[in-house]
Amino acid sequence: AAVAEMGVDALGVIAATNSARFLPAAKRLELWGAVATANPSVLRVLVLVNPSNDQLDELRPEAGHQCLQLHGDESVERCAELQNELKIPIWKALRLRSSADLNQIGAYANVVEKILLEPHVPDQYGGTGHSLPLNWLAGFKPPCPWWLAGGMGASNVENALKDLEGIGLKPYGIDASSSVENFPGIKNIEKIKILLDIIKKLA
Numbered sequence: 001a002a003v004a005e006m007g008v009d010a011l012g013v014i015a016a017t018n019s020a021r022f023l024p025a026a027k028r029l030e031l032w033g034a035v036a037t038a039n040p041s042v043l044r045v046l047v048l049v050n051p052s053n054d055q056l057d058e059l060r061p062e063a064g065h066q067c068l069q070l071h072g073d074e075s076v077e078r079c080a081e082l083q084n085e086l087k088i089p090i091w092k093a094l095r096l097r098s099s100a101d102l103n104q105i106g107a108y109a110n111v112v113e114k115i116l117l118e119p120h121v122p123d124q125y126g127g128t129g130h131s132l133p134l135n136w137l138a139g140f141k142p143p144c145p146w147w148l149a150g151g152m153g154a155s156n157v158e159n160a161l162k163d164l165e166g167i168g169l170k171p172y173g174i175d176a177s178s179s180v181e182n183f184p185g186i187k188n189i190e191k192i193k194i195l196l197d198i199i200k201k202l203a
């Protein structure tokens with residue numbers, strides 16, 4: 001709720017069970033309520049890895065979130081299936097192994113609302129703190145809005161945005177998680193404020 005009051009565009013809650021940041025379904029409704037009260041314009045995003053059909057009920061918008069951010073190995077077809085079943089916008093995180101992986105985006109763009117681009121890190125699906133080599137994005141023609149994700153924080157966001165501008169790119173948004181924490185799962189409000197001040201100055 002404190003971050004929502006700072007005027008971010010979206011807030012994510014981690015529903016990936018093996019994450020240190022995992023929040024159980026039973027606690028999400030209360031949290032989303034507090035976020036909505038603090039700032040109803042902040043988009044409430046549930047972050048998941050390879051959701052199974054057994055999980056569908058907790059993924060419905062009635063649970064308080066407004067969007068699903070998928071960080072696993074979900075195919076284009078699986079994203080379409082979830083979108084049709086749950087009637088909720090899907091954001092797909094693409095964990096790039098090389099610039100060649102950008103070729104996948106066209107197919108996803110027909111189905112998902114936004115794409116997040118971050119680097120592939122073996123055995124981890126997100127929240128890694130690792131940043132994308134931005135030269136991989138040279139020549140990238142985004143077919144849909146995209147977020148720059150992975151290891152973004154106060155120490156590197158300004159250079160990242162300048163580097164992107166140098167190759168004619170501007171992300172829809174900056175996604176940040178581990179850089180604004182004291183340790184995994186405990187966010188640091190001061191670090192978030194510093195990051196937001198930098199981004200607002202550059203916007």
Ligand SMILES: O=C(O)c1ccccc1N[C@@H]1O[C@H](COP(=O)(O)O)[C@@H](O)[C@H]1O
Pocket residue numbers: 012014016019020021047048049071118125126127128129130149150151152175176177178179
């Ligand atoms: O944060 C996690 O533990 C996590 C687990 C599984 C999937 C995604 C996860 N986090 C998301 O990853 C991106 C980038 O995080 P970071 O800035 O590199 O720490 C972000 O959207 C997190 O919410």
